[in-house]
Amino acid sequence: MSSEHVTSPPAPALSIRGLGKRFGDKIAVNGISLDVPSGSFFGLVGPNGAGKTTTLSMATGLLRPDAGTVAIHGVDVWSEPLKAKSSLGVLADGVRLFDRLSGRQLVTYSGLLRGMDRETVATRTEDLLRVLDLQEAADKLVVDYSAGMTKKIALATALIHSPRVLVLDEPFEAVDPVSAANIRDILSDYVGHGGTVIVSSHVMDLVQRMCTHVAVIAGGNLLAAGTVDEVRAGESLEDRFVSLVGGRGTNEGLSWLHTS
Numbered sequence: 001m002s003s004e005h006v007t008s009p010p011a012p013a014l015s016i017r018g019l020g021k022r023f024g025d026k027i028a029v030n031g032i033s034l035d036v037p038s039g040s041f042f043g044l045v046g047p048n049g050a051g052k053t054t055t056l057s058m059a060t061g062l063l064r065p066d067a068g069t070v071a072i073h074g075v076d077v078w079s080e081p082l083k084a085k086s087s088l089g090v091l092a093d094g095v096r097l098f099d100r101l102s103g104r105q106l107v108t109y110s111g112l113l114r115g116m117d118r119e120t121v122a123t124r125t126e127d128l129l130r131v132l133d134l135q136e137a138a139d140k141l142v143v144d145y146s147a148g149m150t151k152k153i154a155l156a157t158a159l160i161h162s163p164r165v166l167v168l169d170e171p172f173e174a175v176d177p178v179s180a181a182n183i184r185d186i187l188s189d190y191v192g193h194g195g196t197v198i199v200s201s202h203v204m205d206l207v208q209r210m211c212t213h214v215a216v217i218a219g220g221n222l223l224a225a226g227t228v229d230e231v232r233a234g235e236s237l238e239d240r241f242v243s244l245v246g247g248r249g250t251n252e253g254l255s256w257l258h259t260s
């Protein structure tokens, strides 16, 4: 076959090489390399303090790495930030929203800031408020939203411009079961139509049911990555996670907690 007929595989949706970050003496992320295939529903799991948020913050251009590179569909996040970020939707953990705006205003301005036309922004804003069950609260200030409502409005701002890659840090935390099911449907439909979702979560059962791929990190290191079936290797993802990460404690020493 001549070389013109050889098509190279598509660039991964997210490609991380040698990514590292240190805070003082603490190595938060220890040289992680990882490819997220285009069109995958990718779970990032790890215990508290594993380095998930730090990794995702660097991957999305919110936090400058000490070492390593990140590319979104082949575009370097740190040397071509505008181009890379134009195809990215981000739900960050703990980043302040412009919460003196109403929910409707926040989603609208997110669309306008992305350079979208007013009519499209208005239509999509109402669609998002409806599917996320935020219509009644649409004109309330975001500062007065509950934790779950805040999470949902932040998700709407990440979706408005129809990005190719969605990076969601703990999207289901504090969200009620009906809204969580709606969000899962939206994300599955999005992946089914060519999008890529990267989601961090502590809920192994959810990751096992929802994701096609998973990476396990602990102590800033990548312990395993692949399809969910490859990583769980015949066990439940939760059991596999515990055996990879270790650290199951005992409750010895808390006898004072026994009330009878």
Ligand SMILES: Nc1ncnc2c1ncn2[C@@H]1O[C@H](COP(=O)(O)OP(=O)(O)OP(=O)(O)O)[C@@H](O)[C@H]1O
Residues within 6 Å of the ligand: 023, 026, 027, 028, 046, 047, 048, 049, 050, 051, 052, 053, 054, 055
């Ligand atoms: N801004 C910071 N300054 C100092 N240390 C930090 C900072 N951000 C994170 N760390 C430390 O880096 C490590 C990784 O934190 P990170 O928030 O990435 O973990 P995580 O996997 O997202 O945890 P969790 O599941 O609890 O949200 C932790 O030890 C944390 O204390």
